[in-house]
Amino acid sequence: MKTSIILTVIGPDRPGLVSAVAARARAAGGNWLESRMAQLAGQFAGVVLLEAETDVADNLESALRELEGDGLQVQIQRGSDISAPVRHHVMLDLVGHDRPGIVQDITAVLARHSVGVETLDTACEPASMTGEPMFHAQAQLGVPEGVDLDTLQDDLEALANELMVDLELHDPQREQPEAAA
Template identity: 40%
Template sequence: MEIILSIMASDRPGIVEQVATAVADAGGNWLESRLSTMAGRFAGIVRVNLEASQLETLRANTQALGSKGLSIQIEVGDSEDIRRHQHRIAVVGNDRTGIVAEVTRKLASMNINLVDVHTDVEPASMSGGVLFRAELELGLADDQSLDRVIQGLEDLSADLMVDVLAGD
């Protein structure tokens, strides 16, 4: 069975090792992860393959990490895997309050599945302002067009640019 762990803690060395040991000691196989530090906090999600009979061992192992300041939630993965076409795009525009809500609202209105999202802000080299950047991995069904998605996002504002990233 596939298990998803979500992890939060104050950042410090050894967090990943502690979680990896808890998974391995329960007989789990670490399949993939997204781990990051922001504002002094460690956050991560991990997908693990585990025999159903070992789930309670994994729960006990991760609960024990609570005394070390780690908060770990366990969810059983869904077995339904909807086939979608994966596409990666970059979205760049002047940063403003609500830009993430605008972009994701547009995608939701088009029934587009967000598979992976990375956002950041950075100084705009020429204007002295701040640029918003997002790399989005989209899951499109057979009847959805990447060109329509791009057009829909670019229609949000004149300064919003969308590029298809390599591999598509």
């Protein structure tokens, strides 16, 4: 039987850091399945989903905790056997002048509709012509059954107008051409 292990590491960025984490996981019987990693303000931050046979999971966790000796902060959590609720996936794209509170405002609307944020990538970059900071966000959202996408889109568009940002909600299922009968 297999066990899922979620590893979070944070620490000063340096060459070879990901390789060191991967080597330690592999040597202790872990299989690297999925990850999200970034260098942020000189710090490395990563989240990794590992899988291991249940009988070696404790040894894998111990081996991963040894990364703390390399100057990393380590958090380990075992995955749940509870299956996630069925959700419809939609994509959200946002761009606008940077200001505090954009993420909180958007996610508050999503929470009111019981929509989960499955992935979120954000960046603040200078605009090409003016150099003003522009905030960019792209998210994959999990929309539960019964949530009206049109109402969600209306609420998000109203907020986008208030924030003066461009926001698009893409539903891949709605955008696919219907099969010919």
